[in-house]
Amino acid sequence: MFNKIVRIAVAFFCTGIITQQASAQSLTGKVVEWDESIKMEMPLAGANVYWLHTTTGVNSDANGNFSLPPDEDSRQLVISFVGYQNDTIQIKDNSYLKVLLKKSVDLKEVNVQARNGTTSISLLNPLNIETLNEGEILKAACCNLSEAFETNPSINVSYKDAVTGAKEIQLLGLSGIYSQLLTENIPNMRGIAGIYGLTFIPGPWMESIQITKGSGSVANGFESTTGQINIEFKKPEEKKTPRFYLNLFGEVNTNSEINTFYKHKFNNKWSSILMAHGNYMNWTVDRNNDGFYDIPNTSQINLYNRWNYHSGRRTESQFGIKYTLDERHGGQIHPENDNDPTKYYISDITNKRAEAFGKFGIVFPKKPYQSIGNIVQVTWHDLGSSIGLKNYNAIQKTDYYQSIFQSIIGSTSHQYKVGIGYQYDLLNEEYNLMRSSMEQQVPGAFGEYTYSYLEKFKIVAGFRGDYHNEYGWIFTPRLHGKFNFTDDLILRWSGGRSYRVPYAIADNISVLANSKQLLFDEKIKPEEAWNYGVNLTQRYRLAAQEGTVSIDFYRTDFLNQLIADQYTDPSIIHFYNLRGKSSATSFQAMVNQELWEHLNIRVAYKRDDVVATYNGIEEEKPLVARDRALLNIGYETKNQHWRFDYTVVWEGKKRLVNSIADDQYGKLPDYSPDFYFMNAQITKVFKRFELYGGSENLLDFRQEHPIINAGKPFSNEFDATQIWGPVEGRRIYFGLRFSIS
Amino acid sequence: MKNGIMLILALAFSSIGYAQTDTVKIKTTAICDDCKQRIEHDLSFEKGVKSNVLNLDTKEVTVVYNSKKTDPDKIRLAITKIGYDADSLKAQVKAFNKLPQCCRMPDLH
Numbered sequence A: 001m002f003n004k005i006v007r008i009a010v011a012f013f014c015t016g017i018i019t020q021q022a023s024a025q026s027l028t029g030k031v032v033e034w035d036e037s038i039k040m041e042m043p044l045a046g047a048n049v050y051w052l053h054t055t056t057g058v059n060s061d062a063n064g065n066f067s068l069p070p071d072e073d074s075r076q077l078v079i080s081f082v083g084y085q086n087d088t089i090q091i092k093d094n095s096y097l098k099v100l101l102k103k104s105v106d107l108k109e110v111n112v113q114a115r116n117g118t119t120s121i122s123l124l125n126p127l128n129i130e131t132l133n134e135g136e137i138l139k140a141a142c143c144n145l146s147e148a149f150e151t152n153p154s155i156n157v158s159y160k161d162a163v164t165g166a167k168e169i170q171l172l173g174l175s176g177i178y179s180q181l182l183t184e185n186i187p188n189m190r191g192i193a194g195i196y197g198l199t200f201i202p203g204p205w206m207e208s209i210q211i212t213k214g215s216g217s218v219a220n221g222f223e224s225t226t227g228q229i230n231i232e233f234k235k236p237e238e239k240k241t242p243r244f245y246l247n248l249f250g251e252v253n254t255n256s257e258i259n260t261f262y263k264h265k266f267n268n269k270w271s272s273i274l275m276a277h278g279n280y281m282n283w284t285v286d287r288n289n290d291g292f293y294d295i296p297n298t299s300q301i302n303l304y305n306r307w308n309y310h311s312g313r314r315t316e317s318q319f320g321i322k323y324t325l326d327e328r329h330g331g332q333i334h335p336e337n338d339n340d341p342t343k344y345y346i347s348d349i350t351n352k353r354a355e356a357f358g359k360f361g362i363v364f365p366k367k368p369y370q371s372i373g374n375i376v377q378v379t380w381h382d383l384g385s386s387i388g389l390k391n392y393n394a395i396q397k398t399d400y401y402q403s404i405f406q407s408i409i410g411s412t413s414h415q416y417k418v419g420i421g422y423q424y425d426l427l428n429e430e431y432n433l434m435r436s437s438m439e440q441q442v443p444g445a446f447g448e449y450t451y452s453y454l455e456k457f458k459i460v461a462g463f464r465g466d467y468h469n470e471y472g473w474i475f476t477p478r479l480h481g482k483f484n485f486t487d488d489l490i491l492r493w494s495g496g497r498s499y500r501v502p503y504a505i506a507d508n509i510s511v512l513a514n515s516k517q518l519l520f521d522e523k524i525k526p527e528e529a530w531n532y533g534v535n536l537t538q539r540y541r542l543a544a545q546e547g548t549v550s551i552d553f554y555r556t557d558f559l560n561q562l563i564a565d566q567y568t569d570p571s572i573i574h575f576y577n578l579r580g581k582s583s584a585t586s587f588q589a590m591v592n593q594e595l596w597e598h599l600n601i602r603v604a605y606k607r608d609d610v611v612a613t614y615n616g617i618e619e620e621k622p623l624v625a626r627d628r629a630l631l632n633i634g635y636e637t638k639n640q641h642w643r644f645d646y647t648v649v650w651e652g653k654k655r656l657v658n659s660i661a662d663d664q665y666g667k668l669p670d671y672s673p674d675f676y677f678m679n680a681q682i683t684k685v686f687k688r689f690e691l692y693g694g695s696e697n698l699l700d701f702r703q704e705h706p707i708i709n710a711g712k713p714f715s716n717e718f719d720a721t722q723i724w725g726p727v728e729g730r731r732i733y734f735g736l737r738f739s740i741s
Numbered sequence B: 001m002k003n004g005i006m007l008i009l010a011l012a013f014s015s016i017g018y019a020q021t022d023t024v025k026i027k028t029t030a031i032c033d034d035c036k037q038r039i040e041h042d043l044s045f046e047k048g049v050k051s052n053v054l055n056l057d058t059k060e061v062t063v064v065y066n067s068k069k070t071d072p073d074k075i076r077l078a079i080t081k082i083g084y085d086a087d088s089l090k091a092q093v094k095a096f097n098k099l100p101q102c103c104r105m106p107d108l109h
Helices: A002-023 A193-200 A509-513 B002-018 B033-043 B072-082 B093-097
Strands: A027-035 A040-043 A048-051 A057-059 A065-068 A076-080 A087-090 A097-101 A119-121 A128-133 A155-159 A167-171 A179-183 A206-213 A227-233 A244-251 A256-265 A270-280 A297-310 A315-331 A346-364 A367-387 A390-409 A411-431 A434-453 A457-468 A472-486 A489-500 A517-520 A527-542 A545-560 A562-565 A572-577 A583-596 A599-614 A617-620 A627-636 A642-651 A675-685 A689-696 A731-740 B021-027 B049-055 B060-066
Touching: A048 A065, A057 A065, A057 A411, A076 A097, A087 A097, A167 A193, A167 A227, A193 A297, A193 A315, A193 A346, A193 A367, A367 A509, A390 A509, A434 A472, A562 A599, B021 B072, B033 B049, B033 B060, B033 B072, B060 B072, B072 B093
Parallel strands: A027 A097, A179 A227, A517 A572
Antiparallel strands: A027 A040, A027 A065, A048 A057, A048 A076, A076 A087, A119 A128, A128 A206, A155 A167, A206 A227, A244 A256, A244 A731, A256 A270, A270 A297, A297 A315, A315 A346, A346 A367, A367 A390, A390 A411, A411 A434, A434 A457, A457 A472, A472 A489, A489 A527, A527 A545, A545 A583, A562 A572, A583 A599, A599 A617, A599 A627, A627 A642, A642 A675, A675 A689, A689 A731, B021 B060, B049 B060
16 A cells, blocks of 8 residues: 555656656757758758756757757857857747857867967867967067967977077977977978978968977877977968068168068969068177187078869868078188188088978868868978088988878767878988988878767877888877866866887987087887876956966876987997986966956966986986976057067076086086076057067077087087077067058 | 156146047948958058947947047048948948958848
8 A cells, every 4th residue: 555655656756757847848949051052951960059058968860950958057058060150049938949050161170269369278179289370470570480489488499509500499398309390280391301490481471380289189190299380371262361461571680581472362263372481691790709600691592382272162172382492601700712611610501492282172061070181292301511520411202191081970979080191201311421211101090089078078089000111010099188167167188109210310410510429329219109298278357357377287208219318428429229217297387368458468387307318327308498487478559550579588497418528618517507588579560561670689698608619629529519598699670561461 | 857757747648638539439331350450450540540449240330539630520531441331421432442352242241
């Protein structure tokens, strides 16, 4: 009897719940898109429909229909679908809803950007990407890519030695060779091109730069260890690219530059852009009176022509060619008519580079989540260098091919990419009459799966297998993901393995700037490393002003690394495979805050702990600053006629090693001093053009004696590689920008 | 020296004190972001215009100006010279023809 009552009660209770649910009606509706070709509305299957700030959501079914239980807290409904613009609707009652989604202009992921921000960190992307847009690139004197990071804390750029003018970037405490440089998602500037490559990308050609920290997507290959730096150039098909652009730049020390481009739209399908860059400097500057040029004289011609073909519906193609000629002359100052390399220590370097690329993409108008992309690139690079008595000449040819298919499984919650690729690399080197050749053929395939739960949670798992003609199978697993606690707070994580075949001399070009002999102790093996890290980014509002705080923590552990050991032996640089530990731990905290309208401030602190094992002894890596801090203030007047920008960087002490007897300046201290580096720029905007002027290294801080034993360049004690600070003093420049849109 | 600074300060403040700022809203025929940028940029160089913001939804540009130096009619005329209608004033044909394609679209939007 009792049982029966309970049963009835339960039954009543249940029906009660059911009816209650029915009375608090579910919201029903349909998601559609407008198909221009048939002039009809078509249902959209698999769209995300969810209440804003909640986890309550559904996907639309095959007919675009959805039914969603109501939410107590949220009355704002979000409808999103990859390839379409998100829509947020205020729901007043439960009447049937029809949502028409508009196609987004392009298929790139939507980035949420801080207002007026010239640097943005996405709050949706599972990868930790900082985007530097044109406004940020303009903040530097910015002759080229090597100067574009001056206002960014994540990347530091320094000279590799005091003779050649080669520059190196550092990301997460490690040399730029461990991050992958991409131009529009194509790996570029590999091997010998990487030595001077940062100066081959002129500033005004760039539209934006994306810095991805941590191991990136497997789609771009197995090489990136610490991250990726992707450059987007100005595009002919984009409206915001001016029709004509001219930039003139001059420095007080006679360095002058010209950058220009011209865009032409032939018809609705074809468009093209032609870009040109030239720079010339002929100025003998030796402020520390050591008989050496403080900076080498350089001249460069750089041409780039690219085309875009848009069929209108299904396909898009791009292709282009680029040519660079770069010459630099430095070393000991000598009479014009006497350039005997046995009498004077002279550095003469010539780079010639040609690139051609093609991209062909197919989209499916009925399936905006699906696409096929094909990429081909061929490059040729010829480097000739004679530095003192060391001669290094090399020619490198690279072919790169890749095809990617991207689609979904059932709904856009499950996306995947699969692809195949092939990389060919031929390097012919000659070092002081010793010749060597390295040929690499690497076919490979990869797959990447992305699971997303609404906009809240995303996990990306990628795996790649490549077969190297000399080293056999290379497997690259990568995993990254994100979790949005709120719309303004995101946690990202990444982990992955990377693999890299080193270019012994090109990777360590500064080994040419001293008198030591090079010795390969053993056969060099490929470099392998694990990188893992987390990022936490919070967007907030202080009164009416927006700000972001971003905290990074990354770690790289090498399983194998090529060690160029300059420190153990006073007369020989030993090359050998890592025996022991080599790792880099990097922490960074950054605050971007709009103080009041048009005044933005960025404060950042970075700490890099880098250790490597030299000859069995684990040591702090020399010439790496453990601590670094940056402050950037940007102000624009309300009418936008004036822009002011100021940056100060503090670089902490760096470890120095005495590896040679130094009779001119005495023993090096254990650590270099710390120093401040300051830049400022003012821009005046006129109706049709802009004028700007500024100064780099405003404090005129220099490393007084960057070259050890400069007076005896052919002695065993000569060394121009112990660089810890700026070698050139204050620079003052002026420029003009003119464009017709 | 000290007096000089005081004089400059006094002058600076007096000019702020006596500047007559007024605000006017003018309806334009702006269509896209390109139009917004063009109008805002060019208008900011007009004499007497202190600041201006265009709202693409309402197509209205809100102009803050110094009433001693300019007036709403002059600002409207300036907008027509950029190539857009300003309230009842029609765009100047020559300027309109120079606009990018998006800004010349017939009023479908």
